[in-house]
Amino acid sequence: MTAGTHRRSAVVDLGSNSVRLVVFDGVSRNPITIFNEKSVLRLGRGLNATGRLNEGGVGMAMQVMDRFYAIARGMEADPFEILATAAVRDASNGPEFVAALRARMPGVPIRVLSGEEEADYSATGVLAGLPEADGLVADIGGGSLELIRLSGGQKHEACTLRLGVIRLNDRAEGDLQKARAIADADIAQVDWLDTLQGRPLYLVGGAFRALARLQIARTNYPLNIVHLYTLSGDAAKEMADWAATAPRRTLDRLP
Numbered sequence: 001m002t003a004g005t006h007r008r009s010a011v012v013d014l015g016s017n018s019v020r021l022v023v024f025d026g027v028s029r030n031p032i033t034i035f036n037e038k039s040v041l042r043l044g045r046g047l048n049a050t051g052r053l054n055e056g057g058v059g060m061a062m063q064v065m066d067r068f069y070a071i072a073r074g075m076e077a078d079p080f081e082i083l084a085t086a087a088v089r090d091a092s093n094g095p096e097f098v099a100a101l102r103a104r105m106p107g108v109p110i111r112v113l114s115g116e117e118e119a120d121y122s123a124t125g126v127l128a129g130l131p132e133a134d135g136l137v138a139d140i141g142g143g144s145l146e147l148i149r150l151s152g153g154q155k156h157e158a159c160t161l162r163l164g165v166i167r168l169n170d171r172a173e174g175d176l177q178k179a180r181a182i183a184d185a186d187i188a189q190v191d192w193l194d195t196l197q198g199r200p201l202y203l204v205g206g207a208f209r210a211l212a213r214l215q216i217a218r219t220n221y222p223l224n225i226v227h228l229y230t231l232s233g234d235a236a237k238e239m240a241d242w243a244a245t246a247p248r249r250t251l252d253r254l255p
Helices: 055-074 086-090 094-104 115-129 165-171 176-188 191-196 206-218 233-245 248-253
Strands: 008-014 018-025 032-040 080-084 110-112 135-140 145-151 154-161 201-204
Touching: 008 055, 018 055, 032 055, 055 080, 055 094, 080 086, 080 094, 086 094, 086 115, 094 110, 115 135, 115 145, 115 154, 115 201, 135 191, 135 206, 145 191, 165 176, 201 206, 206 233
Parallel strands: 008 080, 080 110, 135 201
Antiparallel strands: 008 018, 018 032, 135 145, 145 154
16 A cells, blocks of 8 residues: 555355455544455354354455455455454354354454454444443344443443354244243343333344345335434334234345
């Protein structure tokens, strides 16, 4: 990169369901995204039963990460870092998987985040866009759900639950009513949630973004922009109930 140009940075979010590479131009509070690519791997599929990363997902991950490594190097991104979350953190072969990645990408930092670190990063992202955010941040991925309380623009209590979309489906064996019961029981253990009744809920993560896109499509909302899309509590409940019972063919027809 020539002198005087903006410094580029890149990060890989290696999740339980998907992996994403984002390359940024600049290192300011709001850097410009110049590359963003996602691939669905489902590393966490079957983890609840086997305790191991999905074998097919591991093979795909190696191919995708080779591509991401080449892209980041070609775009001269420095720093370039990989952050792994619930599936890699919880799997018995997680350390073996990380070691294989390190061998393919020498010198690239690979960090396996704790659930608390995931929650902290999610809250930091919300506060970057909404500095006075006050309420509950919920970040759902394939393997876990992170919750963190915000008050006056500050981070407070946080926890991680085994309620990611892949993990919950595995735990419930695909049964919707069983999934509801499991989720209700796990969330009931978080005693500080009672203090947040009626406060805003800030939703982060691919599953929540997918629900927002569904709602935008089915209501013909004039702006097809998910970021900062807002629903009332009643509208959110109606939308979630509809999505849970809608036929698959109906969901597939939506943009």
